[in-house]
Amino acid sequence: MFPVVTAGDVINISGCFERSVMTWIDLGNPAPKSEWDRYDLFQWETGQLQRLTVGSSPPSPAILDLLRQRRTKRQFWPLSDIELSDFFWHACRCREAWPSEMGFDLEHRAAPSAGAIHPIHVVINRPGNAQWWLYEPHGHFLVELPTATSLFSGLRSHSQTVLDAPDATRLLLLAEPGKTLAKYSDGCSLVWRDAGALLGVMALTAEGLGLSFCPLGITGEPWASSLAKQGKLMGVGLALLGSASGTSVR
Template sequence: MLPIPADPAPRGFIDVLRSRRSAVGGPVELDRVAELLWHAVATKGHAPAGRAGLPVEWRAAPSAGALHPISVVCIPESAKGAFLYDPREHAFRTLDVDSGHIAAANAAALVAVVGATRGCTLRLLADMDKADAAYEHAATLVLRDSGCLIATLCLCAEWLGLAACPLGFLGQGMVGKLGFPEPRFRAVGGVQVTSFR
């Protein structure tokens, strides 16, 4: 389990809204990314059954039926590996992947869309089996969940003095490389987190 971060110095929400812009800055430490994930993604409460009898959770970002079928995979700019964020335990789980290969594939995708590889990439992967168990035509709901999660991550990053840039790809080519079975898991976007611009 990662340390629970202290709340940062108070900052008004209107200031966060007025200041937030998509940007790519410099390198960022993984502990800062963990702090961001605590505020934006960590589970604040849960229940064993909700929509369709599936477990439900409460987090800062809304999700259809409180299912939260989207996982966050962190890929730091250095070839240190790839980590699955565990929102209930506030922990990083190391993925058993070829770190160098993942770093190179991720860097190529980043250069194509933002022209830089600094920071930490947060890739969003949706468990379609979970969403499909509760909804017909769940793909649109998963994309809405992804948009809510991306917005929450970007606003929290600004609040914490970090830069964040939504990425212009879904990223399906990385799903299998990260060890997630297809077609059960579908890539639904990402955010590049960096130090302040």
């Protein structure tokens, strides 16, 4: 028997729809430009460098099994260096690069990206340490961002209010929109879609490696964009990553 929908129900549904429409932000319809712009990449102020080991290939379930098994996990223990390296090796490493007319290389990585541009940088903060590190996908290493230590001090505490996980490693997705906008008009939604695709690949990678992974609802703003002037960098997401047990730190 079908439920009876009253006039009051219709009014409530209509009001909800109107509120949704009012808060929806139209980012336009992206399209490739007839002539691509040249873009000067953001120049990072860097400190010490930390090499990561070449990622291993442990036995893991087939992709369809991973899709069935994937769950958001909210219990974290500190990652070992090997676990962190394996995660980045499989989820974020650049596998191939080739030059473009826009002044920067196009790339092949595990996650899809509009125009093979990959405008999303990953910056991490490990538990018990105030330093933030940029993952370099071309050489598979971490490089310290000295100014981020003070600029991002509020971001860590803010993320703790969302999910209290002191032993998790924080992964900040930091977009460089100018890369995508060099090729596409109305390209902002492509940057957000790139961020979502990367989070999806990260989640499946963590599942395949037996790690805990949880995307948070916050973007990292207003702290993320303070790292650069003139809107060159914007926060587009933050996630937590950790070991699924307390015996892996080495």
